[in-house]
Amino acid sequence: MKKKETVKQEIIEAARQLFSRYGFRKTTMEDIARVTHKGKSSLYYYFRNKEEVFRAVIIHEASILRKALKDATTGISDPAEKLEKYMKVRMHTMKELINYYDAVEHEYDSHYSFVDRLRDQFDQDEAQAIRSILDEGVEQDKFQALDTELAANTLVIAMKGLEYPLVWKGSAQNLDKRIQKIVKILFYGLLKR
Template sequence: MMNKREQKKRSILEVAQKIFSRFGLNKTTMDEIAKASCMGKATLYHYFRDKEQIFYEVVREEVKTMQDAINNAIKDISNPKERLRIYIRVRLEYLNRLEITYSALRDQYLEQLTSVKKFRADFTDYETQILNSIFREGIDKKFFVIMNISEVIKIFTLALRGMELYMITNSDMEINKQEIDLVTDTLLYGICK
């Protein structure tokens, strides 16, 4: 159960998420977040040291939401090929939905923020663990023939980053399930037995 302070922080983050998604990090101010949260700017600083910390917390929450969705979507799937397909589909679909994270990937300025670099590194670690687990199980169950798992993980990660880049640079174009499945099939044919 959340105490009063945690509830207030949660409320601030919900308000900030809406503001960041509308204006981005650069154009959002602590004043705007404080005003929309019905508090003074000085009070806001009792909860967060700066808007970058608020932004990081919002991104962290969005990434956690995506990770939870991925974990729930793949947990009961016993076929490694299907688990990989669902992983890729849910990951890319969530990226479309996560407004702040999506804008973080799109905004060049954010590349410089240590917090964004950390969230990207953390997500890469998470993704590596998921893919490693799927590939190892696929090898054990004779679905996949992989000589070097770390290299295949790198290839899949690069392919997914390429899909992200496509989505980011063509923000008016959404990737549909058929396109996601086509990419997944293309990647799988290189590792299926």
Template sequence: MSVKTNEDVDSKKQQILKAAQRCFSRYGFSKTTLDDIATGVGIKKASLYYYYENKEAIFRDVIDTETKGLISELRRSVAQASSSTEKLFSFAKTQLEYFRNYVNLHDLSVQVVLEFKPLINKLYKNLREQQIEILEEVIEGGIKDGEFNKCEALRAADSILTILEAMKFKEFQVTTVQYASDIDYSKVEEEVNYILNMLLEGMKR
């Protein structure tokens, strides 16, 4: 009987994640079964348990893999904007669009999003730090150019990101729709822009 090396395990996990991504995209999280994922990999369902304890654990790694693309998207959108104010609005818009596309791709129910929020927040710890770094750079640039008043850029960046996240998940707490794809994201974007405008009024010179 051959012994699985770390490389073997990592390789198989990547195959499982790719198969899971396809299944979640096709059937949605709730309707995807471990049998579906196992079939996609070409192994028996029982073999999945060597790598993952359940579907939620697989989904966790899928989330971790996919959301890393958010940082590159945010940096791209910020780089394309001219003023620091526009960069902040572009950041907020890109973040919301990425989230909306993500929940639509996997056909997530509102209940699933809320259930996974603590897990997502935990996985986002590193990504959150990177997002704050981007916002801090934008704010420091605005201060240097005379667009913003002097302030603690890091603290301001953390506050802005916290508010953006709170506004995004607020709708999930009060909505009556079943699926996240049915949420009116234009309303969320409008509220985000309103709050961001208020914050920027206090930051501008």
């Protein structure tokens, strides 16, 4: 009787692949149905409509990102190192997810506001996470005392700025270099000498 959740997950997984490959528009309910070996209408037993499926996928992806960030940073005690790691993992994971955002960004209707809201939520969480890393650094007397809230927001904005070129040029090596550069710049302003 708890099958429903399982099937839902299967649908989400199928939809995830399709959305990431074709984007929201080009992925049809029939595509999803085909992959899940179901009739197109059966999907509506699990999700109200296509957008609901999309939401579920996005939310799922967001949780993956959160987990990746957590897994990557727990265990690192040095705040500077932790911050760099955080940014790297974030950007790399985002590179995978970006297809969705890209696919939706250019559809000017109701989707946008949803993704946008979700995005804002994520940004806030992110600022919070970064802030606590910065606080740690200050605590450990490795970072200069500063307005960590402001600094965290700055970092979030910097990472968002990095995303746009990410859509166009997918060179991972390039990305790492750019991240390192930014991190270095931040550190030479941030670290005690």
